[in-house]
Amino acid sequence: DTGVSQNPRHKITKRGQNVTFRCDPISEHNRLYWYRQTLGQGPEFLTYFQNEAQLEKSRLLSDRFSAERPKGSFSTLEIQRTEQGDSAMYLCASSFQGLTTDGYTFGSGTRLTVV
Amino acid sequence: ILNVEQSPQSLHVQEGDSTNFTCSFPSSNFYALHWYRWETAKSPEALFVMTLNGDEKKKGRISATLNTKEGYSYLYIKGSQPEDSATYLCAFINTDKLIFGTGTRLQVFP
Numbered sequence: 001d002t003g004v005s006q007n008p009r010h011k012i013t014k015r016g017q018n019v020t021f022r023c024d025p026i027s028e029h030n031r032l033y034w035y036r037q038t039l040g041q042g043p044e045f046l047t048y049f050q051n052e053a054q055l056e057k058s059r060l061l062s063d064r065f066s067a068e069r070p071k072g073s074f075s076t077l078e079i080q081r082t083e084q085g086d087s088a089m090y091l092c093a094s095s096f097q098g099l100t101t102d103g104y105t106f107g108s109g110t111r112l113t114v115v
Numbered sequence: 116i117l118n119v120e121q122s123p124q125s126l127h128v129q130e131g132d133s134t135n136f137t138c139s140f141p142s143s144n145f146y147a148l149h150w151y152r153w154e155t156a157k158s159p160e161a162l163f164v165m166t167l168n169g170d171e172k173k174k175g176r177i178s179a180t181l182n183t184k185e186g187y188s189y190l191y192i193k194g195s196q197p198e199d200s201a202t203y204l205c206a207f208i209n210t211d212k213l214i215f216g217t218g219t220r221l222q223v224f225p
Contacts, residue, residue: 003158004158033212033213035215040217041217042119042121042204042206042215042216042217042218043159043204043206043213043215044215045212045213045214048211048212055211056210056211056212091159093159100164101164101166102161102164103149103151103161103162103163103164104149104159104161104213105158105161106151106158106159106160107158108156108157108158109158
């Protein structure tokens, strides 16, 4: 296993377009988390899955955002009708349990720029 | 609103200096505190997961302490090296997910 993989690494899109990001977690991990990080801030929680079930969504996540983890393996995060305020680093992380003693394993992120 | 606060926001030190950062978090309903190191263009990497009041953990030149009663944790780096340059994030568990602070950005000059 090569860790948590995120694609693409960078995405530039025009305002109003839809974008989709993919995250492949560590295969043994049942938990998958999405975070967003903007300049000068720490990562902000967006949503998380346990297996295929989406257990929590942040109030930050407007109805333009949707995430799926259809078979409890990889996950996708879609942003519809992108706005300039969506420009950020989108991070995915996975863990074996919620209260892990090993910490979360993060991917390198997808940097989104909306022009 | 549950806040995690880190100080200082940024720090510039000379190679060989020792340094420390602070993380403050809500002390009620404590489960665990995590420390991560995030180097530019890389993934955040877990340094420590701390669960017990009075916990002290060490990894090489980096160590951390935890006080859950008063809601703070310190991260220490002894003899900083240029490769320690990174953003150091702390995060605490709240209802099954991590809530992060804004990080301390450390730059170590040779």
